[in-house]
Amino acid sequence: xxxxxxxxxxxxLDQPEDGLHVVVASAEGDSHSLAGRAVAAYLLFHxxxxxxxxxxxxxxxxxxxxxxxxxDAMIISCTMTNHLVGARAVISQSHSADVPVLAGGRAxxxxxxxxxxLGADAWASHPRDIPGVLQTWVPDVGASEIRAxxxxxxxxxxxxxxxxxxxxxxxxxxxxLGETPGPRLRDELSLVLGAVEASLLVGD
Numbered sequence: 001x002x003x004x005x006x007x008x009x010x011x012x013l014d015q016p017e018d019g020l021h022v023v024v025a026s027a028e029g030d031s032h033s034l035a036g037r038a039v040a041a042y043l044l045f046h047x048x049x050x051x052x053x054x055x056x057x058x059x060x061x062x063x064x065x066x067x068x069x070x071x072d073a074m075i076i077s078c079t080m081t082n083h084l085v086g087a088r089a090v091i092s093q094s095h096s097a098d099v100p101v102l103a104g105g106r107a108x109x110x111x112x113x114x115x116x117x118l119g120a121d122a123w124a125s126h127p128r129d130i131p132g133v134l135q136t137w138v139p140d141v142g143a144s145e146i147r148a149x150x151x152x153x154x155x156x157x158x159x160x161x162x163x164x165x166x167x168x169x170x171x172x173x174x175x176x177l178g179e180t181p182g183p184r185l186r187d188e189l190s191l192v193l194g195a196v197e198a199s200l201l202v203g204d
Contacts, residue, residue, distance in 0.1 A: 001088060002034060003033065003034045003037055003121065006034070006037050006038050006189050007037060007041075009041060010037070010040065010041035010044055012040075013018050013044045013045060013048070015049050016043055016047045016048070016049055017049075018075065019047045019049045020048050020049065020072040020134060020135075021049040021050075021051070021052060021069070021071040021072050021073075021157050022040075022043055022048050022049065022050050022051070022071060022072060022073045022074075022075060022134065023046070023050075023051045023052075023066065023069070023073070023074050023075065023079070023099075024037075024039055024040040024043070024050060024052045024053065024074075024075045024077070024109065024117070025052070025053035025054065025055075025057040025062070025074070025075075025076060025077070026038045026054065026055040026056060026057060026076070026077050026078070026079075027056075027057075027076055027077070027084075027086040027087035027090055027107070028056060028057060028058055028059050028081045028083070028086030028090055028129035029082075029087050029194075030055060030078055030079055030080065030084035030086060030087075030107075031055045031058060031079045032055060032057060032077070032080075032082040032138040033054055033081040034077075035104075035105060036052060036054070036055070036077040037067060037132065038127065039050055039075060039104070039127050040052035040132070042127045042128075043130065043131065046131045046175045048131070048134070051064075051069070051071070052156070056091045057088035057090065059086070059092065059093040060093070060156060061091045062094065062097075062138065063094070063096055063097050064088060066093070066094055066097035066099045069098040070097075070098075070099070070143065070175065071099060071100065072100075072134070073095040073100055073101070073102055073134055073139075074090075074099045074100070074101045074102070075101070075102045075103075075104065075122070075130070076090050076091065076094075076101055076102075076103050076104075076105075077104055077105045077114075078102075078103065078104075078105040078106075078107035078108060078129065079090070079105050079106055079107055080106070080107050080191075080194075081088045081107045081111050081194075081195055081198045082190075082191050082192065082193075082194025082197065082198055083107060083175070083198075084107055084108075084114060084197075084201055084202060085151065085155075085159065085194075085197050085198060085201055086170060086196040087107065087108075088118045088119065088149075088150065088151070089095065089200060090144050090149070091103070091118055091119045091148070092119065092145070092148070092150070093204040095119065095141045095145050097146065098141060099140055099141075100121040100122075100137075100144075101119070101120045101121050101122075101124070101144075101185070102120065102121065102122045102130065102131070102133060102134065102137075103118075103120035103123050103124075103125070104123065104124045104125070104127070107198075108120075108123060108183075110155065111123075112124075112125065114202045114204070116204070117148070117202045118148055118201075118202070119144045119147065119148025119149075121137070121139035121140070121141065121144045122137050122171055146152035149201060149202060149203060151200075151201055152200065155197060155200045156202070158196075158197060158200070159197060162193060165193060166186070166189055169189050170189065173185070173198055184198075185187035
């Protein structure tokens with residue numbers, strides 16, 4: 001309901017013809033879209049040209065879009081730490097299209113330290129800070145990529161084995177519980193594994 005209200009409010013605003021063009025999306029794997037939609041609406045209100053791509057944007061599809069549109073900035077929203085691997089993929093693909101990235105959301109930590117670790121060019125703790133950042137920053141995409149942490153070979157192997165690791169954990173729990181784990185427990189297992197992946201990625 002909230003997202004529908006925000007979308008209707010944003011729909012009542014006209015896209016400016018000459019404002020900075022900003023693309024907003026959630027990290028790959030992150031199904032939370034309300035924060036990103038609210039940011040896009042807020043920026044539109046402040047006369048930025050905005051394109052909201054929605055939740056769970058695949059990094060592999062994003063690069064082609066950004067290379068074609070050549071926006072002034074990409075804003076990535078990430079709500080949960082278990083999607084930081086997906087966030088890194090989005091940041092990397094944005095940079096490969098020479099588009100700087102501003103990160104926001106609880107997943108990047110209270111001070112945004114993990115945003116910097118993953119190569120974001122800037123971080124904002126609140127939507128009201130974003131217009132000021134976009135109007136004053138001087139991003140260096142190349143420098144941001146140099147300092148960024150990429151998944152190690154061990155982490156990539158873990159990600160490749162994610163399905164089999166989860167299946168093995170469920171079988172183990174089935175033996176212990178005497179019954180097949182329900183969907184909620186399976187989701188919780190996936191969240192735990194995602195948190196491990198994120199921990200390995202950021203080195204924390």
